[in-house]
Amino acid sequence: MKRILLSLFLFVLLYSAFTQEPEATDTLVRLKEVVILEDYTSAVPFRIETIPEKEIEISAVRDPGDFLRRIPNVAAIRKGGIGLDPVVRGFKYGQINVHVNHGMKIEGGCPNRMDPAIAHIDVDDITRMEVVKGPFALKYGPNMGGVINIKTWKPIKSEKFKINVKSIQGYESNWNGFKQHLAFYGGNSDVFFSLSGNFKKYGNYNDGNGETVNSHFTRYNYSAVLGFSPLKGHEAILSLDESYGRDVMYPALPMDERVDDTQLLSFDYTIAKIGKAISGVRLKVYHSAVHHEMDNKERPFSDTVVAVSIVDATNTGYRLLGTVKAGSGSLTVGTDHENIRKDGTRTKTKILEPTMPTMKEDLWNDAVIDNYGLFAEYQHTLGRIDVIASIRADFNEARSGDLILKKMENIVYSNTETSSEYFNLSASAGINWHVSGHWLAGFSLGRGVRSPDMIERFIILLPVGYDSYDYLGNPSLKPEANNEVDLSTTFSGEKYGTLGAGVFFSVVTDYITGRYVPPTVAKPQTAGVLGVKQFVNLPVVYLWGWELSYASPARYRWRLGLDVARTCGINPEADVYVFSGGNLQEIKKVKNDPLPEIPPLEANLSIAYSFLKGKVIPEANVRAAARQDKASEAYGERKSPGFIIAGLRIVWNYNQYLTVTGGIENLFDKAYYEHLNRRITGSSLNFYEPGRSFYVNLIFNI
Numbered sequence: 283m284k285r286i287l288l289s290l291f292l293f294v295l296l297y298s299a300f301t302q303e304p305e306a307t308d309t310l311v312r313l314k315e316v317v318i319l320e321d322y323t324s325a326v327p328f329r330i331e332t333i334p335e336k337e338i339e340i341s342a343v344r345d346p347g348d349f350l351r352r353i354p355n356v357a358a359i360r361k362g363g364i365g366l367d368p369v370v371r372g373f374k375y376g377q378i379n380v381h382v383n384h385g386m387k388i389e390g391g392c393p394n395r396m397d398p399a400i401a402h403i404d405v406d407d408i409t410r411m412e413v414v415k416g417p418f419a420l421k422y423g424p425n426m427g428g429v430i431n432i433k434t435w436k437p438i439k440s441e442k443f444k445i446n447v448k449s450i451q452g453y454e455s456n457w458n459g460f461k462q463h464l465a466f467y468g469g470n471s472d473v474f475f476s477l478s479g480n481f482k483k484y485g486n487y488n489d490g491n492g493e494t495v496n497s498h499f500t501r502y503n504y505s506a507v508l509g510f511s512p513l514k515g516h517e518a519i520l521s522l523d524e525s526y527g528r529d530v531m532y533p534a535l536p537m538d539e540r541v542d543d544t545q546l547l548s549f550d551y552t553i554a555k556i557g558k559a560i561s562g563v564r565l566k567v568y569h570s571a572v573h574h575e576m577d578n579k580e581r582p583f584s585d586t587v588v589a590v591s592i593v594d595a596t597n598t599g600y601r602l603l604g605t606v607k608a609g610s611g612s613l614t615v616g617t618d619h620e621n622i623r624k625d626g627t628r629t630k631t632k633i634l635e636p637t638m639p640t641m642k643e644d645l646w647n648d649a650v651i652d653n654y655g656l657f658a659e660y661q662h663t664l665g666r667i668d669v670i671a672s673i674r675a676d677f678n679e680a681r682s683g684d685l686i687l688k689k690m691e692n693i694v695y696s697n698t699e700t701s702s703e704y705f706n707l708s709a710s711a712g713i714n715w716h717v718s719g720h721w722l723a724g725f726s727l728g729r730g731v732r733s734p735d736m737i738e739r740f741i742i743l744l745p746v747g748y749d750s751y752d753y754l755g756n757p758s759l760k761p762e763a764n765n766e767v768d769l770s771t772t773f774s775g776e777k778y779g780t781l782g783a784g785v786f787f788s789v790v791t792d793y794i795t796g797r798y799v800p801p802t803v804a805k806p807q808t809a810g811v812l813g814v815k816q817f818v819n820l821p822v823v824y825l826w827g828w829e830l831s832y833a834s835p836a837r838y839r840w841r842l843g844l845d846v847a848r849t850c851g852i853n854p855e856a857d858v859y860v861f862s863g864g865n866l867q868e869i870k871k872v873k874n875d876p877l878p879e880i881p882p883l884e885a886n887l888s889i890a891y892s893f894l895k896g897k898v899i900p901e902a903n904v905r906a907a908a909r910q911d912k913a914s915e916a917y918g919e920r921k922s923p924g925f926i927i928a929g930l931r932i933v934w935n936y937n938q939y940l941t942v943t944g945g946i947e948n949l950f951d952k953a954y955y956e957h958l959n960r961r962i963t964g965s966s967l968n969f970y971e972p973g974r975s976f977y978v979n980l981i982f983n984i
Contacts, residue, residue, distance in 0.1 A: 326418075326668075326670055326712065326714065326724075327668075327670065327712035327713055327714045327724030327725055327726045327768065327770065328414065328415060328416050328418040328419075328712060328724070328726045328728075328768055328770075329414070329415040329416070329768070329770065329784060329829065330412060330413070330414050330415075331353045331354070331356070331412070331413040331415070332410060332411070332412050332413075333349065333350075333352070333353070333410065333411040333412075334409075334410055335408065335409040335410060338405060338406075338408055338411075339406075339450060339941075339943075339979065339981050340931070340933050340941070340943040340979060340981070341931075341943075341979075342452075342454055342945065342947055342975065342977035342979075343405055344363070344364055344405065344454075344457075344459070344461070344482065344484060345364040345365065345366055345401065345405060346400045346401070346403060346405050346408065346411065346432065347364075347365065347366030347367060347368050347398070347400050347401065348364070348366050349405065349411070350366075350368050350400075350411065350413065350430070351366075351956075352886065353413055353845075354829045354830075354831060354845040354846065354847035354884070354886070355370070355371050355415070355827060355829055355847040355848075355849055356368060356369070356370050356371075356413055357369040357881040357956070357958050358956075358958065359374070359879065359958045359959070359960065360534070360956060360958065360959045360960065360969060360971075361394070361395075361396055361532045361533075361534040361535050361960050361969075362396060362497060362499075362530060362531055362532035362533065362534065362535070362538075362539075363457075363484060363487070363495075363497030363498065363499050363530070363531060364401065364499055364501075364530065365395075365396050365397055365398065365401040365530070365532070365539075366401075367395050367398045367400075368380075368398070368400060368430060369879065369881065369958060370413060370415060370427055370428035370430070371415055371416075371427065371428065371786065371788075371825065371827060371849050372427075372825045372827070372849045372850075372851045372877060372879075372880045373426065373427025373428055373764070373825075374427075374879065375395065375398075375735065375737075376732060376734070376735035376737075376738070377426045377427040377428075377732065377762065377764075378426075378427050378428050378429070378430060379422055379423050379424060379425045379426075379428070379429045379430070379732075380398070380399040380400055380429075380430045380432070381399075381422060381423060381429070381430075381431060381432070382403060382431075382432045382433075382434065382546070383432070383433055383434060383436075383521075383548065383550070383566075384422075384431075384433075384550075384564065384566060384601070385422070385423075385566040385568065385599075385601035385618065386546065386548050386566070386568040386570065387399070387423070387568070387570065387597045387599060387620055387622075388402050388544075388546070388570045388572070388597055389570070389572065389595040389596065389597040389622050389624065389736070390402070390572060390574070390595065391542070391572045391573070391574025391593035391594070391595045391624075391626070392535075392539070392574055392576060392593065393591075393593075393645055393737060393741055393744050393746050394532075394535045394536070394537075394744070394745075394746050395737075395746075396530075396532050396535055396537075396539055396576070397527075397539065397542060397572070397574060400430065400432065402525060402544045402546070402570075402572065403432055403434065404480045404482075404501070404503050404525060406450055406461065406463040406480050407434045407435055407463075407478060407480065407503075407505060407523075408432055408433065408434055409433050409434060409435055409436070410432075410433040411430070411431070411432055411433070412429075412430070412431040412433075413428060413429070413430055413431075414428055414429040414430075414431070415428050415768075415786075416428060416710075416726065416728060416730075416766050416768055416786065417708065417710060417728040417729060417730025417764045417766055418672070418710040418712065418726055418728045418730075418768075419672075420657055420659065420672040420673065420674040420708050420709075420710060420730070421603065421614060421616060421657045421659050421672060421674075423618060423620070423653075423655065424653065424655065424674070424676050424678075424706065424708070424730070424731065424732045424733070425674075425708070425730045425732070426730040426731065426732040426762055426763070426764045427730070427764055434505070434523075435465065435467070435476055435478060435505075435507070436476070436507065436509075436519070437467050437468070437469060437474035437475055437476045437507055437509050437519075438467070438474065439469070439470070439471045439474050439509075439511075440468070440469070440470055440471065440474075441470070441471060442470060443468070443469060443470040444468050444469075444470075445466060445467070445468035446466070446467050446468055446983070446984060447464075447465070447466055447982070447983075447984040448463075448464075448465040448467070448981075448982065448983050448984075449462075449463060449464050449465070449980075449981075449982040450462070450463035450979060450980070450981050450982075451463075451979070451980045452977065452978065452979040452980075453977065453978055454484070454947075454975050454976070454977045455975050455976040455977070456487045456488060456947075456972050456973060456974065456975030456976075457484040457485055457486075457487045457497070457972070457975065458484070458485040459482070459483060459484030459485060460482075460483060460484075461480070461481070461482045462480065462481045462482075463478070463479070463480050464478065464479050464480075465477070465478035465479075466478070469509075471511065472510060472511050473508075473509070473510045473511075474508075474509045474510070475506075475507060475508050475509065476505075476506070476507045477504075477505075477506050477507075478504065478505050479502070479503065479504040479505075480501075480502060480503050480504075481501075481502040482499070482500070482501045482502065483499075483500045484497070484498060484499055484500075485497075485498045486498050486531075487972040487973070487975070488972070488973050489953055489970035489971065489972060489973050490948065490951050490952045490953030490954060490970065490971075490973040490974075491953040491970065491973075492973070493970070495533065495969070495970065495972075496531045496533045496580075497531055497533070498529065498530075498531055499527065499528075499529065499530040499531065499539075500527070500528045500529055500530075501525065501526065501527045501528070501530070502525070502526055503523060503524060503525030503526065504523070504524060505521065505522065505523040505524075506521070506522050506523075507519060507520070507521040507522075508520050508521075515553060515554040515555055516551070516552070516553050516554075517550075517551070517552045517554075518549070518550070518551050518552075519549070519550040519551075519552075520548075520549050521546075521547070521548050521549075521550075522545075522546070522547050523544075523545070523546040523547075524543075524544065524545050524546075525542075525543075525544045525546075526541075526542065526543055526544075527539055527541070527542035527543075527544075528540070528541065528542075530542070531580070533962050533963060533969065534959070534960035534961060534962055534963055534969050535960070535963060536578060536581075536745065536808070536963055537576040537577055537578050537581075537589065537591065538576065538577065538578070538579075538580055538581075539574070539575075539576055540575045540576060540577050540579075541573070541574070541575040542572065542573070542574050542575070543572075543573040544570070544571070544572050544573075545569075545570070545571045546568070546569075546570050547568065547569045547570075548566060548567065548568040548569075549566070549567045549568075550564065550565070550566050551564070551565045552564050552565075558607075559606050559607055560604055560605070560606050561605045561606065561607065561612065562604065562605045563602075563603070563604040563605075564601075564602070564603055564604075565600070565601070565602045566600060566601045566602075567599075567600045568597075568598070568599060568600070569596065569597075569598045570596065570597045570598075571594075571595070571596045572593075572594070572595045572596070573592075573593075573594055574592070574593045574594075574595070574626075575590070575591070575592050575593075576590070576591045576592075576593075577589060577590045577591070581963075581964075582964070583809075583964075586632070586633055587630055587631065587632055587633065588630070588631045588633060589628055589629070589630045589631075590628070590629045591626060591627070591628040591629075591645060592626060592627060592629075593624065593625070593626030593645060593646070594624070594625055594626065595622070595623065595624045595626075596621075596622070596623045596624075597620065597621070597622050597623075598620075598621045599618060599619050599620040599621060600618065600619055601616065601617075601618040602616055602617055602618070603615065603616025603617075603657075604616065608660060608662075609662070610662065610663075610664075611660060611661055611662030611663070611669075612660070612661050612662075613658065613659070613660050614658065614659045614660075614661075615657070615658045615659075616656075616657055616658075617654075617655060617656050617657070618654075618655045618657075619652070619653065619654050619655070620651075620652070620653045620655075621650070621651075621652050622649075622650065622651040622652075622736065623648075623649070623650050624646045624649045624650075624736050624740075625646050625647065625648050625649070626644070626645040626646050627642050627643065627644055627645060628642070628643045628645055629641070629642050629643075630642075630643070643687055643688075643742070643807075644683075644685075644686065644687065644742055645741070645742065645744065646682070646736065646740055646741075646742075647682055647683035647684065647685065647686070647740070647742075648682060648683045649680070649681075649682040649683075649736055649739070649740045650680065650681050650682065651678070651679075651680045651733075651735075651736065651739075652678070652679050652680075653676055653677070653678045653733070654676065654677045654678075655674060655675065655676045655677075656674070656675045657672065657673065657674040657675075658672065658673055658674075659671070659672040660672070666715060666716040666717070667713055667714065667715050667716070668713065668714040668716075669711075669712075669713050670711070670712050670713075671709075671710070671711040671712075672709065672710050672711075673707075673708070673709045674707070674708040674709070675705070675706070675707055675708075676704075676705070676706040676707075676708070676731070676733070677703070677704075677705055677706075678703070678704045678705075678706060678733040678761070679701075679702070679703045679704075680700075680701065680702050680703075680733070680734075680739055680740075680757065681700060681701045682700040682701075682739070682740045682757070683700070684696065684697070684698045684700065685697040685698075685700060685740065685742055685755065685757075686742075687742050687743055687807070694743075694804070694805060694807065695742065695743060695754070695804045697757070699757060699758070700739075700740070700757045701757065702739070702757055702758060702759075704733050704760075704761050706731035706732070706733060706761050707731065708728075708729055708730045708731045709728065709729055710726065710727065710728030710729070710730070711726070711727055711728070712724065712725060712726030712727065712728075712768075713725055720773055720774055720775050721771070721772070721773055722771065722772045722773075722774075723770070723771045724768070724769070724770040724771070724772075724784075725767075725768070725769055725770075726766075726767070726768040726770075727766075727767050727768075728764075728765075728766050728768075729763060729764070729765045729766075730763070730764045730766075731761050731762070731763045731764075732761060732762055733761045734756075734759040734760075734761065734762075734794060734817070737753075737755065738755060738756065738759055738794055738817045739755050739756065739757050739759060739817075740755040740757065741753055741754065741755040742754065742755065743804060743806070743807045743808075743814065744807075744808070745808050745811055747796060747815070747917075748878055748879060748917055748918075748919065748960065749796070749812075749815075749878075749917045749918045749919075750810065750811045750812050750918065751796065751798075751806070751811050751812055751813055751814060751815040752804075752806045752807055752808050752811050752813070752814045752815070753796060753814070753815055753816070753817065754799065754804055754814055754815070754816040754817070755816075755817060756816050756817040756818060759794060759817055759818070759819060760792045760819050761792060762790060762791070762792050762793060762794055762819075763790065763791045763792060764788050764789075764790050765788065765789045765790070765791070766786060766787065766788040766789075767786065767787050768784060768785070768786045769784060769785050769786075770782065770783065770784035770785075771783055771784070775835075776835055776837055777835060778835065779832060779833050779834040779835045779842075780831075780832065780833045781831070781832050782829075782830070782831045782832075783828070783829065783830050783831075784828065784829050785826070785827070785828045785829075786825075786826060786827055786828075787824075787825075787826045788824065788825040788826065789822060789824060790822065790823045790824070790825065791821065791822050792819040792820070792821070793819065793820040793821075793822065793823040793853075794817055794818070794819060794820075795817070795818065795820055795853075796815030796816065796817055796818070797815055797816060797818040797857065798813055798814070798815055798857070798859050798866070798869070799813075799814050799815065799816050800866075801813070801814075803816075804816075810964065812859070812861050812864075813859070813861075813866065820853065822854065823851060823852065823853045823854070823877060824851065824852055824854075825849065825850065825851040825877065826849075826850055826851075827847065827848050827849035827850060828847070828848055829845070829846070829847045830844075830845070830846045830847070831843075831844065831845045831846075832844045839891055839892040839893075840889070840890070840891045840892075841888075841889070841890040841891070841892070841901075842887075842888070842889055843886070843887070843888045844885070844886070844887050844888075845885065845886045846883070846884070846885040846886075847883075847884055847885075848882075848883045848884075849880055849881065850876070850880065850912065851876065851877030851880050852874045852875065852876055852877060853874070853875045853876075853877060853914075853916070854873065854874060855871060855872070855873060855875075856871075856872045856875035856914070856915070856916035857869050857870070857871065857872075857916060858870040858871075858872050858875075858915050858916050872915055872916060875914055875915055875916050876912040876913060876914050876919075877914060878913075878914040878916075878917040878919050879919075879957075879958050880910075880912065880957075881907070881910070881956070881957055881958055882907055882908045882909065882910035882912075882922070882924070882957055883907070883908040884905070884906065884907045884908070885905070885906045885907075886903065886904070886905050887903065887904045887905075888901060888902070888903040888904075889901065889902050889903075890902075896935060897934065897935050897936070898932065898933070898934055898935075899932070899933045899935075900930070900931070900932045900933075901930070901931045901932070901933070901945075902928065902929070902930055902931075903928065903929050903930075903931070904926065904927070904928045905926070905927050905928075906924070906925070906926045907924050907925055907926075907956070907957070908924045909921065909922065909923055909924040910922045910924075910957040922955065922956075922957040922968075923954075925952060925954035926952070927948050927949070927950070927952050927954065928948075928949040928950060929945060929946055929947050929948065929949055930945050930946045930949060931943065931944070931945030931946075932944060932945065938983070939982060939983055939984055940980070940981070940982055940983075941980075941981040941983075942978070942979070942980055942981075943978070943979045943981070944976070944977060944978040944979070945976075945977060946974065946975070946976055946977075947972070947974070947975045947977065948971070948972060948973055948974050948975060949974065950974070951973045951974040952973075953970060953973070954970065954971055955968045955969055955970045955971055956971065959971070
């Protein structure tokens with residue numbers, strides 16, 4: 283595979299070097315039909331942030347979660363070199379709805395979320411990432427805190443049969459890492475296809491202090507997409523993606539990823555129009571399967587006990603929706619179903635006591651969650667006002683084998699009541715008022731409800747949280763609900779650019795968190811933890827924040843972008859557990875304790891200039907984060923210092939076949955860490971971000 287990629291690389295390089303860019307000519311292109319289904323055709327009153335394919339291609343990026351950090355009020359939890367877990371306005375984990383290509387869901391294998399759903403998609407296969415903030419886009423599934431919609435490469439129809447080739451070659455100095463992407467795509471209007479592959483191999487990086495961080499990983503994948511048009515206005519697409527992770531280091535977790543094999547299979551069928559009333563129908567059927575193996579063999583304590591965990595997780599479902607005319611507006615109605623299955627064990631072998639029997643423990647015991655949904659969304663424009671309203675009903679049921687943990691045939695914990703059923707109702711509404719041709723004001727109100735996830739319901743005594751406790755699942759948890767209001771305004775003009783601002787306030791009821799349980803209920807099973815917490819519901823917590831953005835006019839050669847954002851969250855009354863000598867001494871009540879893992883005030887500034895009619899574009903960027911003083915005492919969270927980092931980038935659009943981009947990340951080799959970065963396992967050390975790194979990407983399109 284490497285030789286094939288290298289040969290293609292050299293061929294395209296020579297071809298591009300001796301090929302002059304063709305002169306512009308007038309060309310008539312006949313479009314048979316354009317189908318737009320599910321994308322919002324008018325401005326919506328809630329925030330949607332978009333990252334296009336071009337921006338991803340020209341950047342130094344290894345992981346989708348890493349790239350999402352560039353969006354205001356979107357952060358990510360780092361536990362290793364890759365697999366960053368996104369946080370949107372303080373909502374995280376199961377509170378965020380992550381899906382691929384209009385509906386595919388992925389269930390990761392690791393209890394500590396070293397492989398969140400977003401980590402199973404190769405970043406070089408992504409054509410667009412969208413982040414919908416708030417509980418408003420209900421047609422994409424249960425949505426409490428936000429939606430992350432990932433769109434991967436889809437073949438493009440053409441009038442005549444043709445084949446195109448795309449290749450990306452990248453290198454980063456600090457990681458001594460390289461990436462390769464190769465894609466073939468083509469066909470005609472009746473049959474179209476794509477075949478792509480990626481290979482990434484990165485080493486350990488050095489932080490700004492010159493210290494080496496264990497972050498090496500190897501990942502590769504291939505994907506194949508076949509589409510055809512059986513009838514006029516009909517389109518069918520079958521896609522397969524298989525990805526493989528090997529020896530991925532996670533210094534902030536008790537284990538590393540040894541093997542991760544993921545298979546994604548989906549079938550999409552789209553009808554552009556049925557009669558005069560139905561303007562579009564889409565059916566999606568999918569299946570995702572993750573085989574995940576982890577161990578502690580490269581940790582210092584592996585000479586005492588070697589632990590190997592193997593988890594198999596699947597997510598199977600469908601999504602069917604159609605759009606009909608409803609008066610002067612449009613109504614989208616549909617249904618979806620998601621089936622999640624998870625089973626896994628951990629095997630422990632005592633190295634210093636070879637005569638002792640091997641111990642096996644359940645991580646999950648044939649756990650299953652089914653979610654059946656019905657949804658409707660109405661859009662209407664009346665004069666200067668755009669109206670959007672949606673409603674969603676979900677029936678959620680879960681079951682598992684008995685939650686039992688044994689040690690030397692002795693039962694440490696047992697729970698046989700593992701079934702639950704919930705009916706959840708979500709709704710949202712909003713308006714956009716076009717005050718003038720340059721001024722837009724928006725208002726949204728929504729309630730998004732989500733049922734507990736696999737970890738919260740069924741995990742058996744593992745340290746899956748930020749704090750130093752073993753966690754215990756609770757099958758009797760109630761669903762969480764986010765009641766949120768958003769206000770936004772945008773001013774735009776050809777001479778002055780676009781200025782946007784927004785605020786939000788959330789009241790979250792039945793908030794899921796951890797509560798200490800005494801040793802008589804369950805004893806901790808992980809060395810170094812303080813005790814055991816079980817997931818429970820709190821009556822209410824609050825989150826609020828704001829966002830401010832500016833983009834200069836597109837008409838000028840220079841470009842200026844600025845984003846500033848802030849999120850806050852509090853628990854009105856929290857329990858703080860005080861330990862001494864390994865024993866609980868006191869439970870303190872704390873008023874208005876900050877919610878854990880909330881990023882501080884952040885700002886991003888970028889300045890660019892276009893030379894030679896857009897052929898050469900240098901850019902400088904600065905990112906600043908304030909000190910985070912609002913740390914949760916209940917979770918033992920630490921305050922974090924602020925930082926300012928800078929970077930440089932230059933893009934050279936040589937011709938229509940070749941683009942070269944290069945730059946410097948962390949220009950001044952700043953030693954810093956994000957507030958959301960987990961601490962290094964077994965210590966109190968902070969997990970620092972990479973120091974200065976040079977990178978170059980070569981992008982070929984033939």
